[in-house]
Each structure stands twice: as C-alpha cells, then as structure tokens.
Amino acid sequence: MVTVPNPSHRPTIPLALGLPLALVTGLVLPLQGRINGALAIKLEDGIAASVVSFTTGLLVIAAISVLTPKGRSGLQSILPAVRNRSFPPFYVMAGAVGALFVIAQSFTVGLLGVALFTVATVTGQTLSGLLVDRMGIAPGGKRSITAVRVVGSVLTVAAVAWAVSPRFGGTDDVGALVLPVILPLVAGFLMSFQQAMNGTATVHYGTPIAATLVNFLAGSAVLWVALLIKLAVAGSGNPLPSEWWYYVAGPLGCIAIGLAALLVRSLGVLITGLGMIAGQLVGSLVLDVVIPTAGTVIALPTVLGTLLTLAAIVVASLPWPKGSFARRQVPKAGRVSRTQ
Numbered sequence: 001m002v003t004v005p006n007p008s009h010r011p012t013i014p015l016a017l018g019l020p021l022a023l024v025t026g027l028v029l030p031l032q033g034r035i036n037g038a039l040a041i042k043l044e045d046g047i048a049a050s051v052v053s054f055t056t057g058l059l060v061i062a063a064i065s066v067l068t069p070k071g072r073s074g075l076q077s078i079l080p081a082v083r084n085r086s087f088p089p090f091y092v093m094a095g096a097v098g099a100l101f102v103i104a105q106s107f108t109v110g111l112l113g114v115a116l117f118t119v120a121t122v123t124g125q126t127l128s129g130l131l132v133d134r135m136g137i138a139p140g141g142k143r144s145i146t147a148v149r150v151v152g153s154v155l156t157v158a159a160v161a162w163a164v165s166p167r168f169g170g171t172d173d174v175g176a177l178v179l180p181v182i183l184p185l186v187a188g189f190l191m192s193f194q195q196a197m198n199g200t201a202t203v204h205y206g207t208p209i210a211a212t213l214v215n216f217l218a219g220s221a222v223l224w225v226a227l228l229i230k231l232a233v234a235g236s237g238n239p240l241p242s243e244w245w246y247y248v249a250g251p252l253g254c255i256a257i258g259l260a261a262l263l264v265r266s267l268g269v270l271i272t273g274l275g276m277i278a279g280q281l282v283g284s285l286v287l288d289v290v291i292p293t294a295g296t297v298i299a300l301p302t303v304l305g306t307l308l309t310l311a312a313i314v315v316a317s318l319p320w321p322k323g324s325f326a327r328r329q330v331p332k333a334g335r336v337s338r339t340q
Helices: 015-043 046-067 069-083 089-093 095-112 114-135 147-167 174-205 208-234 249-290 300-317 322-326
Strands: none
Touching (some): 015 046, 015 095, 015 249, 046 208, 046 249, 089 174, 095 114, 095 208, 114 147, 147 249, 174 208, 208 249
C-alpha cells in the first residue's frame, strides 16, 4: 500500500525564506544551460553534451552520497523504501523527465528559437503546478486552486512571454511550429510532477541527497541509451574539451534538483516552480549583462517582463483569501464578546 506523507507535518521553512531559496535555485539554471549549450557547440552534439552533464552530476552526487554521513544514511534507505512501496515505484524514474527536457532542448530549440521554447516549457510547468498541488501528490499535501493562484500563474506566463519577446523571430509558416512546440510543452508539464515525486522520495529517504542521486541515475540511463542510438545512426561528434568549466553544469544540476526536492514540502509545487522560473529570468538577465553572447541585446521588455514575473510570484504566493476574512466574522447570535 502506498503511504502518503501527512500534510500536517509540513516542515517549517517559512515563505520568507523558501521563496528566495527557490529564486536562488532558478538562478543556477541559466548558467547550467549556457555551459551545456557551449559544450553542445564544442562537441557538435547536443545529446552528447547532455550525457556529459548528467554523468558528471551523477559522479558528484554519488561521491557526496558515499562520503557524507547524511548521504550514506539516505543511500541505505533507497532500496528499503522502494521494496516497501513507501511511494509508487515509478517515482524512481523522475530523472527521466530531466532527460526528456534536455532532449526536447536539443531537438526543438533550433526550430522554435529560445524564446518560444521557454514560453512553451513555462506554460506547461505552470499549468501542471496548479494540477499537482490540487492532486496532493507532493509531500505538502493538497493545495486548493484559488483565483489568486490562477491569476498569479497567468501573470507569470504572460510576463515570461513579454520578457523573451525581443528574441522572437518571424516565420512564414506558423503551422510548422505546432508539432515541434508540443515536445517542450509536454516536457515543461512533466517537470512539476518530477518535483513532486522528488519531494515525496526525499521524505522517505530522509535526505534530498538520495533523491538527487536516484534522479541522476535515471536521467543518465535514458540519455546514454539515446546517445548510443544516435552514435549508431549518425556517428560521433568532436572529442571532449580539456577546459574544466565545461564540466560544472552537472554539479549545478545537483544543487537545483536537491533544493527543489526540499522546497516543495514547504512551498508546494506551484510556488516552487514559479520561484524557479523567476530565478531563471533574473539569472538570464544577469548573464546577458555580465557575460553576453554574440547578438545579445538587453531590451526594455526583458527587464520589465522579469520584474512583472517577480510581482506575479508575490501574487500567487501570499496567503490572501481566508485568514483575514475569518477574523472579521460577526459573532454568532447568543455569543457575547468579552469586550462588550
């Protein structure tokens, strides 16, 4: 029988701390993407670059799992948790969603452009964040779909679209983009489920280290299969570069996955996802200013869209509805206030 974590036992990471942590988690993703993109160009092979990223991340998190007391404790709890069906066994394949995301990135960014790819993934992730919270499959339990959360989600998607609008390019055949856009939309939609599954696994493993390790194992397995198929069909690309910085994307992914698995217990999937989205936009803006690439232009819509995204996170995350009204209720008939 599947046991579900009790929502009343949510950890005490307050929103004032958890939301900035979600932003920081999102900040590392643009840097990770920039490094993976540079490696893909260097290797002339996007799948090989993804394999390098996942494999280096796997080596780092495996070392942490073996060398730290918390890591060893989590490592020992993985097989018992899976055997006892403490959570659905397919949760161990959450890392495959990350593999699907990088595969979608490799095959569709060239067709869609970065802007449309970003909007598609953010739209999918935001919609599924509402759904996953409502289903209660994350360790924080069920969270209602309120009007405020919907408004905040819609504002986020609109703000992201505005922020990346300077990168949109014209196309003569919009219909040709319909099929390619489905893959990043689905990948984004599944990302919220990945965060929920990792969060639940973290509860039963006792540490996000073990959940991150299992994530990288599953993602690496999927990507290695994809690479072997690609090698059989199209051959190999360039040899691996010697510069060290090409290999730090994987460890950055360890940080992002581990923090996200920890935060969904307190913030829920939607707010964690929206915070990470805002962090990605801020991180991308900082990278474009500090380490610009060829053709980089800092446009006003990018800055304003990023600020609007931050405002949308506040709208979606603040506890607007119930508490303030409950305190203003008129006393029931027959009940006398002590102040009267």
